[in-house]
Amino acid sequence: MLKINDLNVSIDSSSILNGINLEISKGDIVALLGPNGHGKSTLFHSIMGNPRYVVNKGNIIFNGEDITKMDVSTRSKKGLFLAFQNPPEISGVMTLDFFKNSLNSHLDKPIKLLDFYKKTTQAYEDVGLDSSFIERNLNEGFSGGEKKRNEIIQLQLLSPTLAMLDEIDSGLDVDALSSIAKVINNMHEKGTTFILISHYDKLFSLINPNKTFVIINGKVALSGDGLLAKRISKEGYSFIEKEFKIKIEKKEKQVSIGSCGVKQVI
Amino acid sequence: MKKEIINIYSDNKIKTNEICDFCISEKEVNSSFFIESNKSLLINLIDIDNINSSINIIFNLKNKSKLLLNIISLSSINNKKEYHLSINHNHPESYSRVNISGINLGGNILVDAKARIIQGANKSDTRIEGKITNLSSVARSRISPILYIKENDVKASHSASLGSYNEADLFYLTSRGLTLGDAKKAITYGSIYPLINNINDTRIKTLSLDKIRSLSLC
Numbered sequence: 033m034l035k036i037n038d039l040n041v042s043i044d045s046s047s048i049l050n051g052i053n054l055e056i057s058k059g060d061i062v063a064l065l066g067p068n069g070h071g072k073s074t075l076f077h078s079i080m081g082n083p084r085y086v087v088n089k090g091n092i093i094f095n096g097e098d099i100t101k102m103d104v105s106t107r108s109k110k111g112l113f114l115a116f117q118n119p120p121e122i123s124g125v126m127t128l129d130f131f132k133n134s135l136n137s138h139l140d141k142p143i144k145l146l147d148f149y150k151k152t153t154q155a156y157e158d159v160g161l162d163s164s165f166i167e168r169n170l171n172e173g174f175s176g177g178e179k180k181r182n183e184i185i186q187l188q189l190l191s192p193t194l195a196m197l198d199e200i201d202s203g204l205d206v207d208a209l210s211s212i213a214k215v216i217n218n219m220h221e222k223g224t225t226f227i228l229i230s231h232y233d234k235l236f237s238l239i240n241p242n243k244t245f246v247i248i249n250g251k252v253a254l255s256g257d258g259l260l261a262k263r264i265s266k267e268g269y270s271f272i273e274k275e276f277k278i279k280i281e282k283k284e285k286q287v288s289i290g291s292c293g294v295k296q297v298i
Numbered sequence: 299m300k301k302e303i304i305n306i307y308s309d310n311k312i313k314t315n316e317i318c319d320f321c322i323s324e325k326e327v328n329s330s331f332f333i334e335s336n337k338s339l340l341i342n343l344i345d346i347d348n349i350n351s352s353i354n355i356i357f358n359l360k361n362k363s364k365l366l367l368n369i370i371s372l373s374s375i376n377n378k379k380e381y382h383l384s385i386n387h388n389h390p391e392s393y394s395r396v397n398i399s400g401i402n403l404g405g406n407i408l409v410d411a412k413a414r415i416i417q418g419a420n421k422s423d424t425r426i427e428g429k430i431t432n433l434s435s436v437a438r439s440r441i442s443p444i445l446y447i448k449e450n451d452v453k454a455s456h457s458a459s460l461g462s463y464n465e466a467d468l469f470y471l472t473s474r475g476l477t478l479g480d481a482k483k484a485i486t487y488g489s490i491y492p493l494i495n496n497i498n499d500t501r502i503k504t505l506s507l508d509k510i511r512s513l514s515l516c
């Protein structure tokens with residue numbers, strides 16, 4: 033379903049991904065792990081087509097089609113979805129209008145109002161968010177956990193074939209985490225493939241990954257089955273250095289996509 | 299008593315609470331508004347025609363008077379639109395809110411907004427807010443909000459932001475299926491819509507909405 037060949041990506045001319053190779057099949061639940069600042073979010077943004085991330089070499093094949101140069105909205109329509117590590121707050125854009133527009137962009141005919149209402153009401157209920165949030169500006173003033181829930185609502189509305197969830201568990205309370213795990217497991221049963229980034233073992237005890245990729249220094253340094261993810265999220269990365277002789281460079285974290293909350297004003 | 303007609307092109311005394319919408323159609327506006335005690339004035343100034351304009355307005359506020367001024371500015375290529383606003387809080391407990399929202403397609407939008415609170419005008423409250431989105435590399439915009447405060451017991455603040463689209467916002471919206479043009483529209487429309495929604499005159503409101511909607515932002 034997804035095949036990435038020798039992907040090299042840079043941001044503002046500093047290179048972040050240095051030859052990523054991986055393959056994901058339909059129905060997989062993939063755990064994408066790696067220490068802070070080693071390129072996990074960068075990989076997600078590159079797959080989704082963020083224009084800030086320049087692909088210098090390599091390609092991304094999705095369902096047999098080379099999407100490396102495809103624009104972002106087309107990738108979304110082809111069935112890709114990225115739940116952001118830090119969803120931006122967009123003032124002036126009402127959630128309701130945005131949900132309707134994004135849903136309609138995936139449909140041939142605009143959705144009927146009643147169907148839209150039913151769909152959104154259900155999605156809000158599933159993540160335990162009051163449906164009055166739909167009248168607020170997109171993510172504006174939302175708490176960390178509310179933003180994550182809002183991402184899952186959109187995941188449900190758009191029902192992609194491949195969903196990439198970037199630290200969807202960070203900031204969620206225990207109850208929210210289990211409702212969201214339920215949504216993910218349900219969607220997986222219905223055919224959605226998932227790639228999950230998480231630093232905590234709780235998520236991987238609620239959702240069982242069958243594959244693990246570990247990104248270190250902008251490369252897939254190690255891969256394995258679901259047990260690898262469980263071991264790393266319990267023990268950390270030091271055993272990798274010892275057992276597999278992989279050197280983990282300490283990253284001085286400057287800017288992470290995770291800290292893009294600040295508005296860029298020129 | 300015959301109601302005086304408020305005119306954006308001359309001097310006005312505001313003796314009753316007033317709400318007015320003005321569509322700028324002439325090059326130059328030089329006027330002043332004296333707002334009497336306990337009275338309020340809400341002005342929506344819509345400057346979206348393809349003309350150069352120079353808007354110079356002075357507002358004088360008495361005891362417990364209130365001014366709400368909203369300006370919507372759309373500058374087409376080569377337009378030069380200038381706004382010089384003076385808001386004078388001359389008496390206690392006077393209140394003002396100025397909100398400027400602009401879209402610059404490639405001309406000039408220059409805003410000078412000065413709020414003065416003189417000594418003795420205690421408990422006065424002023425805020426100037428401005429936001430201009432530049433949509434081309436030749437667009438030039440400037441907002442200079444200036445506060446002169448001579449009294450301690452007051453509230454005064456301003457915020458100004460200029461810029462083009464935030465890339466992270468655009469990426470987020472397009473990642474959910476919106477085209478780049480639609481994403482830009484959603485953001486632009488969203489920043490200006492609250493002000494348009496405030497317009498009371500339905501003809502001016504429809505006109506403004508149509509104009510903003512018809513912009514092509516690709």
Ligand SMILES: Nc1ncnc2c1ncn2[C@@H]1O[C@H](COP(=O)(O)OP(=O)(O)OP(=O)(O)O)[C@@H](O)[C@H]1O
Pocket residue numbers: 043044048066067068069070071072073074075117283284285286287288289290
């Ligand atoms: N917009 C950017 N500008 C400059 N550098 C960036 C930018 N985004 C990411 N980087 C850098 O790229 C590297 C990888 O960042 P990335 O966000 O992909 O890490 P990550 O593995 O997701 O980390 P975390 O677990 O902390 O979320 C980091 O060193 C980061 O500082």
Ligand SMILES: [Mg+2]
Pocket residue numbers: 072073074117198288289290
């Ligand atoms: Mg990250």
